[in-house]
Amino acid sequence: MSRCTAPSSIPPMKDLTTDNITENVHIVNSQCPDPRLRYLLNRITTYLHDFARETRLSTDEWQSGIQFLTEIGQISNDLRHEMILLSDTLGLSMLVDSINHPRMQPATEGTVLGPFHTHDAQNVENGATLHSDPDATPLLVVCSIRDSAGKVIPNVKVDVWEGDSKGFYDVQNPDRAGPDGRGVLVSDTNGEFFFNAIVPVPYPIPMDGPVGKMLSKLGRHPNRPGHVHFMLDKEGYDLLITALYPRGDPYETSDPVFGVKDSLIVDLSSVTDPNMAARYGVELGTRLLTYDFVLLTDQEARDLRRKNAIEAMEKQKRKVVFHNGLPVPADE
Amino acid sequence: MSRCTAPSSIPPMKDLTTDNITENVHIVNSQCPDPRLRYLLNRITTYLHDFARETRLSTDEWQSGIQFLTEIGQISNDLRHEMILLSDTLGLSMLVDSINHPRMQPATEGTVLGPFHTHDAQNVENGATLHSDPDATPLLVVCSIRDSAGKVIPNVKVDVWEGDSKGFYDVQNPDRAGPDGRGVLVSDTNGEFFFNAIVPVPYPIPMDGPVGKMLSKLGRHPNRPGHVHFMLDKEGYDLLITALYPRGDPYETSDPVFGVKDSLIVDLSSVTDPNMAARYGVELGTRLLTYDFVLLTDQEARDLRRKNAIEAMEKQKRKVVFHNGLPVPADE
Numbered sequence: 001m002s003r004c005t006a007p008s009s010i011p012p013m014k015d016l017t018t019d020n021i022t023e024n025v026h027i028v029n030s031q032c033p034d035p036r037l038r039y040l041l042n043r044i045t046t047y048l049h050d051f052a053r054e055t056r057l058s059t060d061e062w063q064s065g066i067q068f069l070t071e072i073g074q075i076s077n078d079l080r081h082e083m084i085l086l087s088d089t090l091g092l093s094m095l096v097d098s099i100n101h102p103r104m105q106p107a108t109e110g111t112v113l114g115p116f117h118t119h120d121a122q123n124v125e126n127g128a129t130l131h132s133d134p135d136a137t138p139l140l141v142v143c144s145i146r147d148s149a150g151k152v153i154p155n156v157k158v159d160v161w162e163g164d165s166k167g168f169y170d171v172q173n174p175d176r177a178g179p180d181g182r183g184v185l186v187s188d189t190n191g192e193f194f195f196n197a198i199v200p201v202p203y204p205i206p207m208d209g210p211v212g213k214m215l216s217k218l219g220r221h222p223n224r225p226g227h228v229h230f231m232l233d234k235e236g237y238d239l240l241i242t243a244l245y246p247r248g249d250p251y252e253t254s255d256p257v258f259g260v261k262d263s264l265i266v267d268l269s270s271v272t273d274p275n276m277a278a279r280y281g282v283e284l285g286t287r288l289l290t291y292d293f294v295l296l297t298d299q300e301a302r303d304l305r306r307k308n309a310i311e312a313m314e315k316q317k318r319k320v321v322f323h324n325g326l327p328v329p330a331d332e
Numbered sequence: 333m334s335r336c337t338a339p340s341s342i343p344p345m346k347d348l349t350t351d352n353i354t355e356n357v358h359i360v361n362s363q364c365p366d367p368r369l370r371y372l373l374n375r376i377t378t379y380l381h382d383f384a385r386e387t388r389l390s391t392d393e394w395q396s397g398i399q400f401l402t403e404i405g406q407i408s409n410d411l412r413h414e415m416i417l418l419s420d421t422l423g424l425s426m427l428v429d430s431i432n433h434p435r436m437q438p439a440t441e442g443t444v445l446g447p448f449h450t451h452d453a454q455n456v457e458n459g460a461t462l463h464s465d466p467d468a469t470p471l472l473v474v475c476s477i478r479d480s481a482g483k484v485i486p487n488v489k490v491d492v493w494e495g496d497s498k499g500f501y502d503v504q505n506p507d508r509a510g511p512d513g514r515g516v517l518v519s520d521t522n523g524e525f526f527f528n529a530i531v532p533v534p535y536p537i538p539m540d541g542p543v544g545k546m547l548s549k550l551g552r553h554p555n556r557p558g559h560v561h562f563m564l565d566k567e568g569y570d571l572l573i574t575a576l577y578p579r580g581d582p583y584e585t586s587d588p589v590f591g592v593k594d595s596l597i598v599d600l601s602s603v604t605d606p607n608m609a610a611r612y613g614v615e616l617g618t619r620l621l622t623y624d625f626v627l628l629t630d631q632e633a634r635d636l637r638r639k640n641a642i643e644a645m646e647k648q649k650r651k652v653v654f655h656n657g658l659p660v661p662a663d664e
Contacts, residue, residue, distance in 0.1 A: 003499050004534050004555040004583070012585030015594040018430040018640075025423035028586060031551035041550065043387055045422055047379040052427050054648060055375055056641045056659055062428045066415045073405015073415075083398045083405075090377055091357035095384050096394045098350040167335050202336050218373065219363035223336040251336070253344030254360060262347040308350075309388045316386060327388055 022049040036323045039332050071210045079171075081115050085211045088112060088257035089220075101238060102304040107148055108293045110242045111259040114229065116169040117161060121182040127281055129196040131181045136165035136198035139287045140271060140280055145191045145232060146294050152191030153295060159184050159231040160195065167203025167226075194280060199268070199287055200226030202251050215256065222256055225249035232293060238301035244291055266291060354381040368655045371664050403542045411503075413447050417543045420444060420589040421552075433570060434636040439480055440625045442574045443591040446561065448501040449493060453514040459613055461528040463513045468497035468530035472603060472614050477523045477564065477625045484523030485627060491516050491563040492527065499535025499558075526612060531600070531619055532558030534583050547588065554588055557581035564625060570633035576623055598623060 010031055013024040025045050032038040051057070072082045087093045093112050101110045124130075141160075145153045161182035163169045170180040185193045204222040206212060215222055227243040243259060244266045245252065252260060271277050271286045296304070302325075309327040313320040318329040342363055345356040357377050364370040383389070404414045419425045425444050433442045456462075473492075477485045493514035495501045502512040517525045536554040538544060547554055559575040575591060576598045577584065584592055603609050603618045628636070634657075641659040645652040651662040 003536055005536075005553050007553065007555070007582040007586060010586060013587070013590070013592070016426065016430075016590055016592065018427060018434075021423050021427050021430070021590060024590060028552060028588070028590075029550055032549070033551055034549075037549065040387055040389075040393065043383055047383050048422060048424055049427055051375055051379050052424060052431060054644055055372055056431050056637070056644060057372075057428055058658055059428060059432045061372065061658075062419070062424070066413075066419060069401060070405045070408045070415045073402045073408070076402045076405070081398075083402045087394070087398060090380060091353050092380055092384060092394070094348060095350060095353050095381055096389055096391060098348075098353070099384060099388050100391045102350075204335055204337075217364070217366075217369065218361055219365055220360060221337050221339065223339070250339040254339060254342060255345070256360070258345070258348055258353060258356060258360075260345070260348065305388070312386055312388060326390055326393075 018053060022046055025049075034323075035328045035332060036326050039328045042332070068210055068214070075209045080206070080209075082206075082209050082211055084115060085205065085209070086214075088114075089205070089211055089215060091258045094258040097241070099308070100305070101240070101301065102308055103296065104148075104300075104304060106294045107296045107300075108240060108242060109261050109263050110240055111261060111264060112243075112257055113231075113241050114243075114257070114259075116163075116171055117159070117229065117231070118171060118179065118182065121159060121161065121179050121184050124183040124185060124195070126185055126188060126192075126194050127196070128183055128185070130160065130162065130183050131164060131196075131198050133164040133181070133198060137287060138282070139197045139199045139268070139289055140194065140282050141197050141228065141289045141291075142194040142280065143192065143230075143291045143293060145187050145193070146292065147237075148294055148296060148300065152189075153234060153237070154187055154189045154191055156187040156191075156193075156232050156234040156237075156295070157184060158187060158193050159229075159233070160197070161229045162197055162200055162227075163203055165198060165201060167201050196282070197228055197289075200228055200246065202226050202249055205256055220256060221251070221254065223251045224255055224257060225251040225260060227259070228289070230293070232295060234295070236298055237295040238298055240293065240295055242293075244289065246289070350385060354378055357381075366655075367660045367664060368658050371660045374664070400542055400546070407541045412538075412541075414538075414541050414543055416447060417537065417541070418546075420446075421537070421543055421547060423590045426590040429573070431640070432637070433572070433633065434640055435628065436480075436632075436636060438626045439628045439632075440572060440574060441593050441595050442572055443593060443596060444575075444589055445563075445573050446575075446589070446591075448495070448503055449491070449561065449563070450503060450511065450514065453491060453493065453511050453516050456515040456517060456527070458517055458520060458524075458526050459528070460515055460517070462492065462494065462515050463496060463528075463530050465496040465513070465530060469619060470614070471529045471531045471600070471619045471621055472526065472612055473529050473560065473621045473623075474526040474612065475524065475623045475625060477519050477525070477627060479569075479627055479629065480632065484521075485566060485569070486519055486521045486523055488519040488523075488525075488564050488566040488569075488627070489516060490519060490525050491561075491565070492529070493561045494529055494532055494559075495535055497530060497533060499533050528614070529560055529621075532560055532578065534558050534581055537588055552588060553583070553586065555583045556587055556589060557583040557592060559591070560621070562625075564627060566627070568630055569627040570630055572625065572627055574625075576621065578621070 076082045187193045227245045229243045232240040320327045408414045519525045559577045561575045564572040652659045
């Protein structure tokens, strides 16, 4: 008996059946002192049980699921984030981003960070050339940043990254000597930043792990439509992690990680004005991507998150209180 | 472009928002050729998204969940099944057992297999002594096995296993030389089997991994009420994996893996009849556990599973078809 701690003082569980086990798990978990964690546990348990109960999940299927999740953990390491890839391919990552970085017109929408952002990109001047890829089609990128009232925002740190003309990011190169296809810019006094990128191409997400096997079984292709990543960061403004997708990519409407949004699809053009070519130091005819980013302030994003949380709780006919800024039903 | 396969011919996804991403994930997953897998994916995606949407899951919470599941996979190996422990402690294992081995009166209910069953237990005669533990309180176990019509069932293979008087199973002993506290019996022509066990004591589930950390955070104790495990196996009968719990254990109503059911709680008595003591070869006053097991036939269990599946689907107002014996909504 010495190996065991004192029994708990929670209400006793009732006779366990398929129909009442969920409420019994809630009884045991009701001991959790953190109201937000208690709420999350209650909901995930309910949904997990409803899933098994509704579908009549078989023992073999349960076993396959256990094995699948275990293998995903086992293949993961500091460089490979297979559990995030699972979340990405189930649309959960995109959903969590949408919830946490809500946008209202005219603010720019966010999208998935993806696994290829690094922290070693160099600070570069506006006009810098990011890639050393000789096979790529050059692309001039010219952008502005404003707030929701239309005021320009200078001194925004702009982290940009992009794959090469074969669809590989620098970190996928086993001989990587340093960053390539990435850089950190700062918006100027006009809220403008510009750099020389390449016309992006589609590429497959890693298919040699459990998530790849899952996609194959589901008959899904692994190819992301080509895009350029942007992370816009300035104190007082809600962090914007997003990407721009040139229109017409064959995978535009079937992205395996659900990152494409209509407002992030852009029409490429070309530099046809000699003054513009001179100003940005590119040849006439260079492919051109322009975009006007709009940031929300921290306060605007916080208010929007709170409003959305209250609405989501009202849909469940529950009043809400906030615990460390996160919602919990008042009657929980 | 050569790294990418042909685009799919599924309907295009629509503009992705918090509210419509779920149906868009369904569009992409609708390519899955297996109707049962397609149905499971549809339901788990819906529930996962509803969970995030309802609770307004924060990016930090999502990150903690990803990390938690990854660590569970990483600590798992052939001897340690941490993902099963997670399923056990969330009540999912018990629920899946209930769904797959449904019981109706007077059939004996099942419970969780647990992580301590082995395949190296020796075949022993009725009356065998399973433990070498000198500190334990001996317990005579006398059981019968019948079918639901009351007919005795001989020749049932009965696998029994139990921890020692300190609450450890033999496999937890790093110096384990062979099986101890376990054996495989066969029911005799009267459908009876009996053996010498020990009065079981409570014991904690492993607390040195991510699941243990979770239980601590939830304020839950890790202690299972004492029990003796049974697995009853005979061709033509639904496999019965169950356990018996002596009444009055301090953890009887708060089992961390939700294995206790009222019908599996037993009152221990003592051998007071000299004839009985002589018949079973034990001393007068020996502690006694008696139980009458009732097995369902395979056909009875299959019919019951099917009936329950149809009812579960009707609750969702859907007609059901069966695919390899498992239900799929007819309109899926």
